[in-house]
Amino acid sequence: MRRRADKGAATTILVVTMALVLVAATLLLSKIARANGLRTRAQTAADASALAAAAEIRDRGATDIARGLIPDGEIYLSSSAGAARDYAAKNGAVVDEVRASGYFGLTVKVTLHTRACQPKPGTDQAPMHFTCEHGERGLHGTATAIARVAFPACGPRGFHDGKKHGKGFIPPTIGIFCNGLQTRGFDAARRMFAVRLVDEEDPTAFDPDYTTRDRETGRQLADMYGWTGANWVCLDKLWTGESGWNHLAVNPTSGAYGIPQALPAVKMAKYGGDYLTNPVTQIRWGFDYISSVYGNPCAAYAFWLSHWPHWY
Incomplete structure (x- = not known):
């Protein structure tokens, strides 16, 4: 017990x-x-x-x-x-x-x-x-x-399509439009962008050196800014004819320079001091020029085809 x-x-x-x-x-x-x-x-x-x-x-x-x-x-x-x-x-x-x-x-x-x-x-x-x-x-x-x-689809767009005047061309009055709307001021512009958390990284690798991919960089930017389909085809033909998509191309006669053949080259400084070597800077300026003068790449290409020697 x-x-x-x-x-x-x-x-x-x-x-x-x-x-x-x-x-x-x-x-x-x-x-x-x-x-x-x-x-x-x-x-x-x-x-x-x-x-x-x-x-x-x-x-x-x-x-x-x-x-x-x-x-x-x-x-x-x-x-x-x-x-x-x-x-x-x-x-x-x-x-x-x-x-x-x-x-x-x-x-x-x-x-x-x-x-x-x-x-x-x-x-x-x-x-x-x-x-x-x-x-x-x-x-x-x-x-x-x-x-x-x-990024919103942005680019210059004229309030009219531009008018021919004798042998010259009167550029349209322009403004920056994003998603079809004209933006005014920094705060309004910020609201055009979407920033959000996502679950996965982009499957495309990031390489900050664009100097070996001029044409592909142009296609990617054109897609970002809404120039797809026929507009991309026209842009591709236009700049293939102008420079062969070479950001170092120089016209031996006129001195026009880069992918969009800016004359003089310093015009592209509007988009960055690296305009002689950076294809992104050159392409952005080229988009600006085409939009403000012709409205879209197909109009620019049609003008280019109608002149010999070709120019736009």
């Missing part, structure tokens, strides 16, 4: 054991909760940073529109990465990588980690310790987010 003292001792041991299990479970749940909290912090920071990087691209495009220029489809990864780092810092995180995808890099992926961390098991810190000291190994919250900016 078991004595009462034995029963009492067993009960005490059971109670103590249950208390220890409860404490351990509480600490474990606390650690899990803190780890989940770090992940949540990291994801919030990543979302904000990716959107900031995409918004940086949007704001450059809106600035162009407000200045009366066709917006630039190129990404400047350094400025977008800077915006991502700024927003990560505001959310207590550090950016590990900013990567662009898409032909013009309009999709941006941000990977980061939280500054706060949970010390790894085995450290001398108390179980509830939540900030790793200098040199201490710990588990940071990590996260990735992807954001994309969609």
